[in-house]
Amino acid sequence: MNQAFPDTFLWGGATAANQVEGAYLTDNKGLSSSDLQPQGIFGPTIERNSDNENVYIKDMAIDFYHRYPEDIALFAEMGFKCLRTSIAWTRIFPNGDEQQPNESGLAFYDRLFDEMKKYNIEPLITLSHYEMPYGLIKNYGGWGNRQLIDFFENYAKTVFTRYKDKVKHWLTFNEINMSLHAPFTGVGLPPDSSKSEIYQAIHHQLVASAKAVKACRDIIPDAKIGNMLLGGIVYPLTCKPEDVLKAHHENNSWLFFGDVQVRGRYPGYMQRYFQENNISITITDEDKQWLQNTVDFISFSYYMSGCATTDETLSTAKGNILSMVPNPYLPSSEWGWQVDPQGLRYLLNVLYDRYQKPLFIVENGLGAKDLPDTEGNINDDYRIQYLNDHLVQVGEAIKDGVDVMGYTSWGPIDLVSASSAEMSKRYGFIYVDRNDNGEGSLERRRKKSFHWYQSVISSNGKALKK
Ligand code: BG6
Secondary structure (H helix, E strand, O other): OOOOOOOOOEEEEEOOHHHHOOOOOHHHOOOEHHHHOOOOOOOOOOOOOOOOOOOOHHHHOOOHHHHHHHHHHHHHHHOOOEEEEEOOHHHHOOOOOOOOOOHHHHHHHHHHHHHHHHOOOEEEEEEEOOOOEHHHHHOOOHHHOOHHHHHHHHHHHHHHHHOOOOOOEEEEEOOHHHHHOOHHHHHOOOOOOOHHHHHHHHHHHHHHHHHHHHHHHHHOOOOEEEEEEEEOOEEEOOOOHHHHHHHHHHHHHHHHHHHHHHHOOOOHHHHHHHHHOOOOOOOOHHHHHHOOOOOOEEEEEEOOOEEEOOOOOOOOOOOOOOOOEOOOOOOEOOOOOEOOHHHHHHHHHHHHHHHOOOEEEEEOOOOEOOOOOOOOOOOOHHHHHHHHHHHHHHHHHHHHOOOEEEEEEEOOEOOOOOOOOOOOOEOOOEEEOOOOOOOOOOOEEEOHHHHHHHHHHHOOOOOOOO
C-alpha cells in the first residue's frame, strides 16, 4: 500500500482496567460498578461487599496488575507507539468521596507508566472506562446526582497533577453514548430508569467531562484531551426517504454527544427530541458555560455498522448498537457483529466533515474463538484479514484528507469481554491461557497476528494488502 500514514501515527492497542487488571480488591481498591456486573454490562447487577473472594472471571481478569511488565514488553516487541488503558477510579478513590487519594493506587499507575516509558510507548489514558466507584451509586444515586460532577473533577485533577509529566494524551468517559443502552454501566442508574433520569445523568457527565478538559488544560498545558464515542454508522435499509430520515435520526442519537463535547452546546434536534418525548432536564447557565470547554480531538470505537428502517416487522441486529437491523450485504462475526471495513472510511469522513478536529480510532477488532493447533500455535488469519481490511480503509480516509492521529486495536492481548464477560471472545495478538471457567495458567503466547501487526507497524502501514 502506498504511504498514507504520517510518521507521527500512533500505532498500538487498547485495553481497560476492569477487563485486564484483576486484583479487584488489592491495595485498598474499592468495589466498582463493574465488579457488580460479573456477567458483563448487559447482565444482572449483583450485591457484593468487600469481603468476597475471587469468584468471578473479572476479579482476576488476566492479572495485568501483576504481570504488566511482561505484557508491556510484548507490546514493545510488536513496536507499539501507544497503549490505551484506563485508570480504575476505585484504586484512587475507593468509595469515590474520600478527601485524600489512595497512595497505593496512585503508585501502581506510576509503575505502569514508567514501564511504558522504558519502551517509549505513549500512554493514552481513559479516566473512566465502564466503571465508577460503587460507593457513589449506593450513597449518592450515581450520576443522577449533581454532586458526582465534583467528585469526578477532584479525581481528574488528582491524576492530572500526579501524572502530568508522564501522560500527555487523555480521554474522559469511554463510549459516553453507551449510557442510553446500559445505564448502570454508564451512569450508575437502574436499567428501568426513565429517559429524563438517564439524560439528566448524562448531562451531569457531559459537564464533568468539560470540567476535566478545563482542568487538563490548566494542569498539563502540553497535553491533548479527547472524548470517546461508540462509533458505528447507520445506513438507511432502503432509499425510501422515511428510511433515510430514520438513519439520520439514529446517527444523531449518538453524534449528539460529540456535538456537545466538540461544539460546546446542545444541538437543536435534541431540544426537539426532548420536547416530543416529554424529557425534562435541568441545565443551568453555569453548566452552559462549562460545556464550552471542548475537546482537542475525537476518539471513537468502531466494530460494525447497521441499518435503519421504518418497517417494524424486521428484527433488530445483535451487536453494540442496539436499534439497528442487519445489512444484507455484509457478513457477521461469530457474535453477530456485522463486518464493514468501508464503513470505517465513511465514518472517518463523516466525523471529520462535521467537526474538523483530529480523530483517533481507539478501538477496533474482531472477537473470535481461537483454537490452538496440535502444536499450540494460533493461526488467526481471520483476525489478520479483519484488521488489514479496516486499516486499508483508514489509509484511504487519510488520503481523503482526514486527520487521523492513530489507531489502537481493541484487546491487543486477550481480555475479558465487556458485554458478556467471556474469555473465549478473544481479540488479542497475544493469547492468554484462561478459559470461561477461570481455568488456565495465564501464560501469554504470541499468535500469528502478533507477527503480522509487528510488520504493519514497522513498515508504517506499507505491509497492508489492498
Ligand atoms: C467497546 C468497549 O464497546 O467494545 C470495550 O469500550 C469492549 O470495553 C469492546 O470490550 C468490545 O466489546 P466486547 O463485548 O466484545 O468485549
